[in-house]
Amino acid sequence: MEPPRRLALELPGCALAHFAVGGPDPGLRPEPRAAALLGPGGRGYLLCAGLAPGGGCAARVRAARLLQRLLLGLRRGPLRGCQLRPLLCYGPGGGADGVQRGFLLLDPGHGPDTRRALCALLGEAPGGPRLGEFVGDARRQVWQRLWEPRGGEGWRQVGPCERVVSVPEPALHPVLPDLPSSAVFPHRRAARAVLEACVPFIPEAQAVLDLVDQCPEQVQKGKFPVIVIEGLDATGKTTVTQSVSDSLKAALLKSPPACISQWRKIFDDEPTIIRRAFYSLGNYIVASEIAKESTKSPVIVDRYWHSTATYAIATEVTGGLQHLPPAHHSIYQWPRDLLKPDLVLLLTVSPEERMRRIQGRGMERTREETELEANSIFRQKVEMSYQRMENPGCLLVDASPSREEVLQMVLSIIQNNCN
Template sequence: MAPPRCFALELPDCTLAHFTLGADVSSYTDAPSARPDPGLAALLGPPGRSYSLCVPVALDASCGARVQAARLHQRLLHQLRRGPFQRCQLHRLLCYCPGSLAGGAQHGFLLRDPSDGPDTRCALLKLLGTCQEAPCPHLGEFEADPQGQLWQRLWALQDGGQLQVGRARVVPTAEPLLHPVVPDLPNSVVFPNREAARAVLEACTPFITEARAVLNLVDQCPRQVQKGKFQVIAIEGLDATGKTTVTQSVSDELQAALLKSPPACIGQWRKIFDDEPTIIRRAFYSLGNYIVASEIAKESTKSPVIVDRYWHSTATYAIATEVSGGLQHLPPAHHPVYQWPEDLLKPDLVLLLTVNPEERAQRLEGRGLEKTREEAELEANSVFRQKVEVSYRRMQNPGCLLVDASPSRGEVLQTVLRLIRTHCNGF
């Protein structure tokens, strides 16, 4: 018998509440452990009414099916922020199979209608009726019985009408050792090699014209490249840590080539891919790293190379975006997701510029630069920023050397140069 599907609901305090669905009340006792925790009951029970939507994707789904599911999820998200749903609260919801090493977590939403509006369910079913993808998500509706137990009714559209296709009791379940999306990260956002990222953009070519252009550039790059005799230093950091200034200054001081990821040859399409779901966005940035690697191989035969962001940025933002909840839900230190891809040219040194949140906020004021979705999230969501920072610190092979970028530009430059001369031969 297949194990039951479980759900992970992100609560307002960035913890996760885990529950499963039982066939009927006779299967369970009235023990306190069988009752939902207060945070879960507050989001699923009265007053108000809550609804669930999860986008189906099979454990063995093809790359194309994953891309299709991600685009449907994003389209539903945009719709759930408009019209009759604006009065509702949106929470991240995952559906997963506990103990599965293959991943396959389904992303979805919990929609909380505080006023329990009579038309919300109809509007949601109408929204699902616009989905052309198969299989289409079912709509779950939560309710409490007179004893305070929570139940979920499952609705579907059939012949233009609403049809109840199931009813099950909400039962709390234990939190898994790893966040439900972690086993799936190499298939979805932290690609372990060039081919995994390439397969995603290949699946996008029917609807994103620029995907083919990116692939053509990637395919012109050798699959195996070797670093030249000169040193390669990657400099990482959040926006407003002084990264652009430092990389330029270090390049000038060391007479080094200055490269940037994503490279200029695909930078013109960055806005297009930033508007796509995470799996597509991260595939674009991952392939950009392989193009940069080809440039590094050429330039490092002639001079040292400074790289403004590289693989660590791609991975940390992906992990922080995909893993719901707070810092405690990130993959633990030394997890394979923090390892550098074996087929990507590796730098000799990675420096991570850091400033405290208050200083970074002051620097951001008045910059007036256009922000990506994730850069805007850094400013608005302190938990997301902390997840990015912690993920940076957990990177391995190579790890990041931290640099306090709070002092003056001159002091930071001297610190960076000292670290380069200490850790890299030839300077």
């Protein structure tokens, strides 16, 4: 018999609760936290983007876009008053093919039309996504029933109700095996496959691929040092990179590079897998520019692979700091086919100082920069991921003092670490 699927639900306070659907032992005591799957009305709904095992990159892209479409519909339509919580569905053995992303929808009023509205949002195409419904009974047990479309004839319940039971938390977050295929691409080929799958509905994807194809797959750094400066928004990164570049008479490069920045807004509005592939390929274009410029002068790079990876990890790994990949995990390793810098500096300031600077800037911010302001746990996850990066790691620089002091500190570190 196939082992039951498992659910990882993010609870308030960034805790994770793990459940199995179809627990085999009817004598198990119900887990009190299973009630988190139910709304105040005693009912909850699971919306998950299905992904068939071995479906490949195109299937991943389709599932991600379907989930995003559902999320937009939930936020704008008649169900916008419902609560949404991130949820993962995964197999007990792990593996990238087994992870499905979704949401738990809780209807505070448990209106009679909730399921009908969800079915209308999902559509009635045969073979489309199923709808999971959680209900409780008098013995405080939670059950899941599945609904599927009948092809223009409404929806019907599929199979028997299955009991939901608590299961132990896995040693590592269940999304980790999936990250190299969906967010933290370990090489250029993996990111390229994603944008190839996007060409039919994102014309700009082909333009990005054409620019990537103009870059040699293997590039070598020149004789001059390459220094990357990373940091959260409002840590003084732009000012420092420009000042260091002027002081060292160095070339100043940015990631994403100017040649694709015109399409940044388009890809920022896409699901994680597409957005991360865009930024990942931007790093390979920058690498080609680094190789060229480092033969003539030192090179300063405003963000590079570390920022691409850290934001992806912090976004995709639900829960709190304790759920991040442990130190020395392979996800923190630099891609083997990406030109490596000589030095990476991470600018840091206190949360209070960073907020003060943000409020004084009045600049348009990306979705992730806005999340940094609103969610302190997300910010801490980004910072922790930065600090766990390896080969190369990041040297921390306190960017709180004056511009002149920070500049001198950075120049001193460069002098001591680079010939």
